[in-house]
Amino acid sequence: MTSDARPEQLTDRLGYLLKHAHLRYAEASARALAPLGTDGRELAVLAVLASDVPLSQQEAAGRLGVDRTTMVALVDALEAKSLAERVRSPADRRKNIVRLTDAGRQLLGRAEDVRLRTEREFLAALPAPDADALLATLRVLATGAAGATGADDRNS
Amino acid sequence: MTSDARPEQLTDRLGYLLKHAHLRYAEASARALAPLGTDGRELAVLAVLASDVPLSQQEAAGRLGVDRTTMVALVDALEAKSLAERVRSPADRRKNIVRLTDAGRQLLGRAEDVRLRTEREFLAALPAPDADALLATLRVLATGAAGATGADDRNS
DNA sequence: AGCCGATCGTCAGTGCTGCTGACCATCAGC
């Protein structure tokens, strides 16, 4: 197989390219974050929760683009690691305010550094201007509309 | 940067962008191919099988970047729809040569047209040169190294 | 006050994917 020229022109397929680029990045990211005991997914949750305004589980889920039922497990995991905690909202007792603990905030800081470094490394295969262009382009494709606000999206 | 919406700067995360760009494309692709009774995944399998050299299941799996156990179900589906058939290799009777049927070849032709149209539509949100640049850039990221051999990858 | 529809968090169940590990048939070398 090693030949070279991709038997079929698989590498011309947008779907294939997006999926595999994501896969490869996910691996690099997981590898880099593993020593911290976390992963990209959890890190994204932490980042959202770090918002200055306190967020309910559902609000956080909305910002992350995950289902509220999915959010349950996400918060469970964070809570089990003492990175966040649920607090019943005094204003609306149906809501769980999810708040980062100090440990959560600390981890977030360290993990974000790692993430940035990992992204840079991953993109290092590209000529510098291409990397910036890629991000801008992906932003358009991922959020649906051009410079639009992006409104609400989907997954992590 | 971007200022605007996005509570946390989720749209600055490479992982998020790649995942969602892929998700959005997968949706568009599925929608477009549904009338043909197929999807992007199956189409990729068909394309690989259309190779001029006859491929065993495992060889095809390798080219697609899927596990050989996964390939079983893929070929099952194709066979159930009479798009392909397994033929015991005369040279090595452990191997199943997977061969496209006429129906398979026909579908492939029609579906590839649809795919190309769908990709163009999806990328239409971008200035023309950006679209080309994106593909080249993704090719680098998805296959690992620049013009490298690409060797073997992973998923569909 | 009491009721009722809507909302939030939770959980059980389901579907989809992809993997591991085992199995059998077959092959290649001795």
Place this chain on the structure above:
DNA sequence: GCTGATGGTCAGCAGCACTGACGATCGGCT
């Protein structure tokens, strides 16, 4: 004809996200 490797198959498991249901709570209405 053994023996070890290889190809296809299958069962089982794990991750992920969704649906549908439930209890608790809220808010508006009467």
